[in-house]
Amino acid sequence: MYFNFSKQYNEWASCYDPMQKEIKKLRQFIDLKDKRVLDIGCGTGRLTFRLAKYAENIIGIDNDYFAITLARALNEFKNTSFEHCDAIKLPIFPHKFDVIFFSWSLNYMADACAAIKEAVVQLSEHGQIVIMYTAKGDYENLMQDSSDNETILCENYDVATRELQKNNFTLRHDEIDSEFVFSSVDDAVDKNEFFFKVDKNVKNYDVCVKNFRVALQNRAAIDGSISIDDKVKLLIARR
Numbered sequence: 001m002y003f004n005f006s007k008q009y010n011e012w013a014s015c016y017d018p019m020q021k022e023i024k025k026l027r028q029f030i031d032l033k034d035k036r037v038l039d040i041g042c043g044t045g046r047l048t049f050r051l052a053k054y055a056e057n058i059i060g061i062d063n064d065y066f067a068i069t070l071a072r073a074l075n076e077f078k079n080t081s082f083e084h085c086d087a088i089k090l091p092i093f094p095h096k097f098d099v100i101f102f103s104w105s106l107n108y109m110a111d112a113c114a115a116i117k118e119a120v121v122q123l124s125e126h127g128q129i130v131i132m133y134t135a136k137g138d139y140e141n142l143m144q145d146s147s148d149n150e151t152i153l154c155e156n157y158d159v160a161t162r163e164l165q166k167n168n169f170t171l172r173h174d175e176i177d178s179e180f181v182f183s184s185v186d187d188a189v190d191k192n193e194f195f196f197k198v199d200k201n202v203k204n205y206d207v208c209v210k211n212f213r214v215a216l217q218n219r220a221a222i223d224g225s226i227s228i229d230d231k232v233k234l235l236i237a238r239r
Ligand SMILES: C[S@@+](CC[C@H](N)C(=O)[O-])C[C@H]1O[C@@H](n2cnc3c(N)ncnc32)[C@H](O)[C@@H]1O
Pocket: 001, 002, 013, 040, 041, 042, 043, 044, 045, 046, 047, 061, 062, 063, 064, 067, 085, 086, 087, 088, 102, 103, 104, 105, 106, 108, 109, 110
C-alpha cells in the first residue's frame, strides 16, 4: 500500500505509543503465551515485533512486497517470519493459528468480508480474531483538515462485525487510547508528509504540507514536542 514509502511508514510508525499502552491493553485480554499468531496486513512489522516477545511464534503477511522486504530485513526474532500474500488468498500454513490480528489493516482492504472469511478458515478451534481499527479522531482530522482527503473505509468494521457474528463468535468491543509523539514540528512534518504523496487524491502536495505544519505549530508543547492522540477501536472475537 505504501510501496516505495515503506521506510517512511516504518519511521512514522516507530513514533506511535511511546508508553506502550497498546501492548498493555492487548495483554489484559489476550494471553499470548504458547500461542501461534498471524498478523494480517503487518506492514513493516510494527506490531508483529512487539507481539513476538510474548508469542510462541508469529507470521506477518502483507500484500505490499516492499513492506515485507523491509520487515524481513528488520527482523531479529527467531520465532518470527513474513510472507508476501493477500489477506483474501492466504497460503497453506503448517498449522492453524490461536490468535489472528488485523491491526490498522482491515480499514484499507477492498474486500473485508473475504479477508475475515479467510482468517476464520486459518483459526484454531478456540482461537481469537483481534481487530484494531483506526477510528476517525484527532489524527485523521488533522490530516484531513490539511488535505481534504479520505482514505479510511469506515464501513469495514461493521462488515467484519457482521461476518464474525454470522460465524457465532462472541464479540467484545473496546478501545485503545494512545498517541503519536514527535520531537518537534519539523520531525512531525518529516515523518508524516509521505502520506500526502501516497494519497492519489491529494492534488496540491505543497499546500497540504504547509497546512499540516500550521496545524502542528498551534499544538506544540512547551518543549516543542508534538503529541497527536490516536484512538483505535478494538474488537476481540472468540469462538
Ligand atoms: C496502516 S498499515 C498497518 C501495518 C501494521 N499492521 C501496523 O499495525 O502498523 C496497513 C497495511 O495493510 C496492508 N494491506 C492492505 N490490504 C491488504 C490485503 N488485501 N492483503 C494484505 N495486506 C493488506 C497494507 O499493505 C499495509 O501494509
